[in-house]
Amino acid sequence: MEVITELTKETKADEVQNFNEYKEVEKALQIYIDSAKTGDGKLSRKAFYAHAHVVGSVNGEVYNVTADQFEGIVSEGGPSNNVKHHIAWIDISGPAAAAKVEFYDWGGFRFTDFFVLYKENGKWKISGKVYNSHSRN
Secondary structure, eight states: OHHHHHHHOOOHHHHHHHHHHHHHHHHHHHHHHHHHHHOOHHHHHHTEEEEEEEEEEETTEEEEEEHHHHHHHHHHHOOOTTOEEEEEEEEEETTEEEEEEEEEEETTEEEEEEEEEEEETTEEEEEEEEEEOGGGO
């Protein structure tokens, strides 16, 4: 038991690094969050890798789109000035991360978004997203 305990202890430097990584993931998510408020599809697109995919449903219609296609959907939806959000959790393992973000009143909908992110060349970006539109699904 002592060996395992010793291996799991973080140094102060590790704690600072881990905290900073969470802040960097939050920054990557904030680009996406800002696109929800502004309806700026180009901003949304910046949050994703070129290969990224978005899957979910609204009003029972399944969307399985590329990040490029999602850019158009965000732009078409326009601004949602009253949208509220909450980052429920972020989990990081090395250069890989997952996050859950709750949105309320994005275009009149409540969404739960699950993101997978990857850190490449020192920058976090969204690799994929799946979501649920709750009562209007």
